[in-house]
Amino acid sequence: xxxTSTWYLVLGALIFGIGSVGLMVRRNPLVMFMCIELMLNAxxxxxxxxxxxxxxxxxxxxxxxxxxVAAAEVTVGLGIIVAILRRRPQATVDDVSxxxx
Amino acid sequence: MELAVFLIAGAGALVGALxxxxxxxxxxxxxxxxxxxxxxxxxxxxxxxxxxxxxxVIVYAGAVVVLFLFVIMLLGVERSEDLGVExxxxxxxxxxxxxxxxxxxxxxxxxxxxxxxxTGARSENGALSAGDNILVLARSVFTDxxxxxxxxxxxxxxxxxxxxxxxxxxxxxxxxxxxxxxAGVDGER
Numbered sequence: 001x002x003x004t005s006t007w008y009l010v011l012g013a014l015i016f017g018i019g020s021v022g023l024m025v026r027r028n029p030l031v032m033f034m035c036i037e038l039m040l041n042a043x044x045x046x047x048x049x050x051x052x053x054x055x056x057x058x059x060x061x062x063x064x065x066x067x068x069v070a071a072a073e074v075t076v077g078l079g080i081i082v083a084i085l086r087r088r089p090q091a092t093v094d095d096v097s098x099x100x101x
Numbered sequence: 102m103e104l105a106v107f108l109i110a111g112a113g114a115l116v117g118a119l120x121x122x123x124x125x126x127x128x129x130x131x132x133x134x135x136x137x138x139x140x141x142x143x144x145x146x147x148x149x150x151x152x153x154x155x156x157x158v159i160v161y162a163g164a165v166v167v168l169f170l171f172v173i174m175l176l177g178v179e180r181s182e183d184l185g186v187e188x189x190x191x192x193x194x195x196x197x198x199x200x201x202x203x204x205x206x207x208x209x210x211x212x213x214x215x216x217x218x219x220t221g222a223r224s225e226n227g228a229l230s231a232g233d234n235i236l237v238l239a240r241s242v243f244t245d246x247x248x249x250x251x252x253x254x255x256x257x258x259x260x261x262x263x264x265x266x267x268x269x270x271x272x273x274x275x276x277x278x279x280x281x282x283x284a285g286v287d288g289e290r
Contacts, residue, residue, distance in 0.1 A: 001104055013208050014115060016204070018119060025196050045145075048148050051150070052229065060152075065249060065250075073260075080267055
């Protein structure tokens, strides 16, 4: 049996779905952040699959930039989470309803 | 061979993804995330994206997850979240239904599209098969996408400065007002 690009795309869709459900269900900000990383990775997998099936390097270039932006996003996001959780430990996202805490 | 690689790595990725969502303890969730990221790196190699696989392991499985674990340990939030409590009635089943519906739609589109689902034009000068993966990718990044590349370097610098600003303890008068605030005012729990 040959592994076609459809298999990779379905796997990417499944991981993306798991990540999005986790983002909606979980309330711990750190775990929600991890779910965002899951979704980003699912999309990266899709990009690489299309790059191979189109024989076009642009898909892999986009994944490269997604990696860079995700690293920057994690840095700033974790900084915000640290700033919030330092003031009120055990806060969930439901407690953070104001921009000015 | 590719079938075996796909099945093992795909199962690992799915198990890790489910672990991130279902594990109570944030540390376990982060370790499940490592499993998923590593499996995706294996799938990258199976699709001849060698450079991206290396970067995936180094940046994601290395740096990003270590950063997550560091924050978890720093804040001491490894206390488990009770997944049995449902704060908003009916929100959880609704979220699962919406997620499943979205996945079903995407998979239906993928399968209905068949093998000729791709309608975009192929690039003339960026063929992946033109040479080594790293060579082709580097040529693409440093010619067609060189402006985006430079902008991302500025983005990284801004992100570092922003993280330092956010994580710094408020020093002068801001710190004084923080200290005068009586304990337990905003610690409802």
